[in-house]
Amino acid sequence: MSRRGRFARMVIGLGVALAAGAALLFGSPAQSGEPQPLPLAATWPNAARGSVPSKLPDGSEYSPALFLDAKTSIGTAQSADSTTLRLVVRDGDGKLLELRKVPAEHHAPFAALTSSGDTLFWVESVSGKQQLWSADRRDPKTARMLTADVGAMQFYDSEHDLLVADGRVRWVSSGTGDETEFRSVALTGGAVTVTKQKGTWGLAAWPWAADGQHSARGATTLLNLQTNATVRTPSADRTVTACSAVWCQIVSINQDGYSRIDLAHPDGSARRKVIEGNVATAITDVAVLDRFEVIAKTTTQSDLTGNQQLLVHDLSNRHLVLVSPDAGNISYRAGVLWWSTGDQSSFVRNSLDLRTIP
Incomplete structure (x- = not known):
């Protein structure tokens, strides 16, 4: 977890602890004007939804890493004999297609899955070495390594950790000292291009990047990687800022000790309060x-x-929608939100395709 992530959780955790103590002593304080959440089914009745059992038919645990739609996912699972870890496509009917497998001794070998059309891209880590791979999601025979020249790749649990833009796959790696390397390779593989920038940067929607990935205050600047133009983002003491190319999320603690989440455009305009209370940002990406x-x-x-x-x-429309009253393991990638319900011994992963909301 990045320093920014740890600080954000520390700030939010402090607010929750203070609020819980106040509630025990005095009862929960009234928060007049706070929006009451609307029910999902009534608010977005036509949104595509799905559910994925936590186990495959052979009894092995399945962990989705990317949803192509509400019912089709790509994820990892052990083999039935526990000797290998598999990267599989699971369609809405439960059919499985194995794309890759590696010995089970390698911990979390598949990461940063993303897609462009029917082509999947991911990072494969075996014996401590990272490689960039691709495959047609319908044909395991097309799986191949694009490059092993990936540098010291940095992942921030964002949908932009690995992105496809302008005919290239793009990512960031840590450089020498306080330096970030912006790396890319053609979709067909080949030579890797590298440009360097002082600071710790992460990719946002192309062509933007945000700094402050290891800073307690989070982002202070957006950088356009095509023009080198910069935008100073909203930042202040005792706040944590994270930015997409369009919105910045500002998390702070209010005077009652509760977390407050604001959104504003990167130039500071159109700032508005989203919510405050015993709340936290559930995913890394801002205003997806x-x-x-x-x-x-x-x-x-x-x-x-x-x-x-x-x-x-x-x-x-500033509506607040209750997606689940009891959610765990919340994740998001490429327009699809998913979460688990149940307990550790028996749970289901539920999905909501936000792209299908009118």
């Missing part, structure tokens, strides 16, 4: 699809279950 802010809210049951309310704030 330039429209939806994904939020987790701690409830009285959270200490018992370890789960939280999963909420989505719709910037188009």
Whole structure:
């Protein structure tokens, strides 16, 4: 986890702890004017949804890493004999297609999955060495390594850790000292191009990158990698800022000790409060699809279950929607939000394709 992520969770955790103590002593303070969440089914009745059992038919655990739609996912699973780890495509009917497999001794060998059309891209780590791979999602025979010249790749649990733009696959690696390498390779492989920038940067929607990946205050600048233009982002003491190319998320603690989440454009305009209370940002990415802010809210049951309310704030109309009252393991990639319900011994992963919301 990056320093920014640890600090954000520390700030949010402090707010939750203070609020919990106040509630025990005085009862929960009234937060007048806070929006009441709307039910998912009534608010977005036509949104595509799905569910994925946590186990494959052979009994092995399945962990989705990317959804192509609400019912089709790509993820990892052990083989039935536990000797290999597999990268598989699981369609809406439960059919499986194995794309790759590596010996099970390698921990978390598949990372940063992304797609462009029917082509999948991922990072494969074997024996401590990282490689960039691709395959047609319908044909395992097309799986091949694009390059091993990836540098010291940096992942921030973002959908932009590995992205496809302008005919190239792009990522960041740490350089020498306080330096970031922006690397890319053609979709067919070949020579890797490298440009360097002082600071710790992560990719946002192309062609933008955000700095402050290891900073307690988060992002202070957006950089256009095509023009070298920069935008100073909203940043202040006792806040943590994270930015996409269109929106910046500013997390702070209010005077009652609760977390407050604001959104503003990178130039500081159109700033508005999204929510405050026992809340936290549920995913790394900010205002996904330039429209939806994904939020987790701690409830009285959270200490018992370890789960939280999963909420989505719709910037188009400022509606707050309750997606799940008891969600765990919240993830997002490429327009699809997914989470688990149940307990560790028996759970289901549920999905919501935000791209299908009108």
